[in-house]
Amino acid sequence: MLLEDTYKTIKSPAEGLFKDRGSKFFSFAYPIVHESEVKALADNLRKVHFKAVHHCYAYRLGLDKSNFRVNDDGEPSGTAGKPILNTLLSYEITNVLVIVVRYFGGTLLGVPGLINAYKSATVEAITLADILEKTVNNVYSIVFEFVQMNDVMRVVKEYNLKIRNQTYDNQCLIELEFRKSLTNQVVNKLEKIDNIVVEYLFTV
Template sequence: MSENYLTLKANGQHTIDIKKSQFICSLARISTKEEAEAFIEATRKANPKANHNCFAYLLGEHDDVQRESDDGEPSGTAGVPILEVLKMTDLHNVCAVVTRYFGGIKLGAGGLIRAYSNATSRGIEAVGVVKRVLQTDLALTVSYANFDKLNYYLQQNTVSVLDTTYAENVTVQIAVDVPDVEATQTAVTNLLAGQVTFAVGEDHYHDVDVPLYRNDHPNAD
């Protein structure tokens, strides 16, 4: 992935009951097809007496890999609804398995579609969503005389501070959104009249919480 994107805050599980049938939505962040398949298999093994373990998953920057399965439910009533919820919520690199324990009352095609959709959407709400923001590690080394001024600037601009090292000078490790690296360097240089040195590190993803939502999902651009 080379862009910001939305995904699950963490792996998790949520259960709903519909007309005596139990629908358990298990959710996981994934990065490969093998991880998705392993998660699906682990969920099956954890529910050996379940009637169905229907699933869907998305992989890749542009959802290049999309898989779904009805696992014995009528065609199009389980896997596709699960997949559509993942797509509508704009999540990426995620796998959802909805396990059903049949309660004796048939729901019909429309009822099944709603049940699997609701189980997935409520599971996502319960687990939470984050935006994965691509950032660059940046080390700023300043004198002790300039440290308070730098620290105040970082606080005022809500810059993520990863670590601070105190030696002959002070080195502050920060994480900056990739497009903002040059602007941050310029701003700090101007602030401290050039009395700062920079060391640009690696790019990495940082998770930023996204408020709970249902249908009005912010995108990850």
């Protein structure tokens, strides 16, 4: 079960292979953080596997189960991209792209055969991948006077906050990263410090 601020993904790219009646299904799993990465990865595989008849894929991003895309690349609708996506969902992993490259072996597999092949190929890659749990983190900028440094660092230490960037002068700026679930506690503590500006930047 995915908690509000934790998710499972893969640590690094992994490859698998599934064969059925002469057809070969090479699977490639990639960790991604944005849909803009998909095209380059897919284009690269098309260059390497230019003799393959299909390059089907699915990806899932974020904790929202509606943030996904599937592509059957000429296979009958629902026989390739959807089985790949369903496998990602069953493993409860996200921020993952899986591309399955098919070399046709001369025998038609039919709809059930294709669904099984694309699912099995995806499973082959995922089982060879290192699955790890990560936290969803928020990044905030904190602007304050140098005299408040001790107060700010006390909060940083109390919650073991990660400092991403820092500029110390008469006016100081720190970028802090911390678990999403800690947001209310951390922000409330910081905002109690005099002459401090706390601003949300983005989520990673």
